[in-house]
Amino acid sequence: MAIKGTVEVDRERCKGCQLCIRACPTKVLGVDTEANSWGYFPAKVIAADKCIACGACFTVCPDVAITVYKL
Ligand code: SF4
Ligand code: SF4
Numbered sequence: 001m002a003i004k005g006t007v008e009v010d011r012e013r014c015k016g017c018q019l020c021i022r023a024c025p026t027k028v029l030g031v032d033t034e035a036n037s038w039g040y041f042p043a044k045v046i047a048a049d050k051c052i053a054c055g056a057c058f059t060v061c062p063d064v065a066i067t068v069y070k071l
Contacts, residue, residue: 003053005054005070006068008066008069011032012036012037012038013064014036014042014063015038016040018031019060023059024056025054026047028048029057030044030046031044032044043057
């Protein structure tokens with residue numbers, strides 16, 4: 001059975017560098033159209049059902065803004 005995961009982005013910790021978006025092999029993440037309170041456009045989950053809990057997004061995030069859960 002394929003591994004499934006779920007991912008959460010802490011909008012206020014995120015500075016919108018998009019490293020996680022580029023790192024995700026299944027294109028789960030995109031850019032939010034609404035800025036956070038710092039004026040950054042944070043990463044956003046756009047295809048939650050595609051997460052395979054690989055941890056790539058979490059690993060590259062310099063701001064520890066991502067949490068990955070294995071289901
Ligand atoms: S854990 Fe892997 S598949 Fe899931 S959002 Fe992060 S990079 Fe994408
Ligand atoms: S890598 Fe971290 S700081 Fe950069 S966009 Fe993704 S969640 Fe935000």
